[in-house]
Amino acid sequence: MKTNRLNLVLILTSMTLLGACAEEEKKENLAMTDKKEQIQQNSEDLPKELVAEPVTQAEAVEADAKGEVTMKGSIFYKDLEGGFYAFIAENGDRYTLHGLDETYQKNGLIVEVKGTPKPDLMTFTQFGTVLQVTSVKVLDTSKVIDSLPTK
Incomplete structure (x- = not known):
């Protein structure tokens, strides 16, 4: 009888701990989802592609000559x-x-x-x-x- 009670206490404790872990995991998933949304919103403001605009030597000389x-x-x-x-x-x-x-x-x-x-x-x-x-x-x-x- 004592072993049955001990087993029952162990089962209840395990279930409680598993439930708490599942709740913690849900909070982490929500936090990760919020972070992903923030990153996506911030990345919309950034340029999609960096493009270098070449300058010819004549343009560089002309820009220098302006001074x-x-x-x-x-x-x-x-x-x-x-x-x-x-x-x-x-x-x-x-x-x-x-x-x-x-x-x-x-x-x-x-x-x-x-x-x-x-x-x-x-x-x-x-x-x-x-x-x-x-x-x-x-x-x-x-x-x-x-x-x-x-x-």
Whole structure:
């Protein structure tokens, strides 16, 4: 008789535990369903496919050329870090010239320079903004100093 009671208690306990586990599993399934719905709703806002739009070299050059400026001023030779040619515009802005043709490398030359400022480019000269020269027009040669100091 004692074994029957013990078996009955074990059966009732097992059924209670199984019922509690089944209830817990239902809650987890509901939580997972909610998470899936949230992910689906959020994914509707995201693009379905990433598409790279190629840019031709001509378009890149054209976009870069939009930042091109034309200024009048003087070219000066600066004896720093091996020497370089600087440009001081009429408004006082200072530039380090990159790509300046040897023809125009004259201390005191007054010119009209066309080029693209490169404010993110760093140099040893630390003389204003770097200007990538595209064209130069000579305005006055009367102030050119031919004799540059040499070491």
